[in-house]
Amino acid sequence: MTNDITISVLGCGWFGKALAVDLINKGHLVKGSTTSLAKLDDLRQNGIQPYLIDLQNNNIQADFFDCDIIIVACGANIGDLDKYCKQYNVKRLIFISTTGVYDGKGEVDERSRTNTDKPHYIAEQRLASLPGLSVIRFAGLVGPGRLPGRFLAGKKDLPAGSAPVNLIHLEDCIGLTEAVIARPEIKLINGVSPDHPTRVAFYRSAAEHEGLTPPQFNDAGGEQKLVHSYFAEIYQYQINDWLTWINKGY
Incomplete structure (x- = not known):
């Protein structure tokens, strides 16, 4: 990945903030957005240039769009983001989507059918006309603050015990995103671990561990x-x- 580029992270939540900090540690200038005034100081203390941006209410700051890449980590509620990217001549955009857009059952990959009614798919299509768009579809997220033992602990008669889990760890969310930054020719990729134990094996082990x-x-x-x-x-x-x-204890 090219050093010393300016990257704007739209949505510094669980993933976005961790990504921003890692990018800063690798020598990049990072701008980060939040919709909460209370979180601006936290971003600043982590070395992130803070911006208060609320796309749903069209509250933006033009300087946020002055960057080499925007990484959209705010979910499917993107408001008029496509309009602002065109207005401020954004050259490259990475949209964080979800593997939840795939329709049906069985084995799927980037070539498989999607459910066109899913909000993230609609957002993908809204951004599709922008130059330099890459889409990363993450599977279920786990990592610090999202420990899987608590997800289903104590619940009974849950369906699909033999179904495979589709997950990705925060460390790999960051690593894959940085790989896509370095590979602009990748236009669509799933972010999912190649390991797929059954739901019963995974969630029982996780609960017992905790x-x-x-x-x-x-x-x-x-x-x-x-x-x-x-x-x-x-x-x-x-x-x-x-x-x-x-x-190994997470």
């Missing part, structure tokens, strides 16, 4: 999606064995 009551599953609806990436060779996942990751 000393919580393990969830109980049945096999109803067991044939669920298994998400792959057709472009898996561009990035080496660091968290690629979920049960080992759990057993």
Whole structure:
């Protein structure tokens, strides 16, 4: 990845803030946005140039768009982002989407059918006319602050116990995004670990690790999606064995 570029991160939440800090540590100038006045100081203290931007209410700051790349990590509610990117001549955009846009069951990858009613897919299409657009579709997010043992602990008669999990760790969210920054020819990629244990194996192990009551599953609806990436060779996942990751204490 080219050093000393200016990157604007639209939405410095769980992922966006962690990405921004990592990019700063790699020598980049990073601008970050929030919709909360209370979070501006926190961004500043982490070395992020803070901006108060609320696309839903058309509250923006023009200087935020003066950058080499904008990474959109604010979800599907993008308001008139496409209009602002055209107005301020944004050359490159990376939109963080979700593998939840894929329709149906079975094995899917970037070539598979999508559900065109999904908000993230609608947002992808809204941005499709912009130059230099790349879309990263993340699977389920885990990592600091999103420990999986708590997700289903104590619940009973959960469906699809034998279905595979489709997950990505925060460390790999950051790594894959930085790989896409360096590879602008990648226009669409799924962010998902190549390891897919069953729901019952993963969530029981995670709950037990945290000393919580393990969830109980049945096999109803067991044939669920298994998400792959057709472009898996561009990035080496660091968290690629979920049960080992759990057993090592996260």
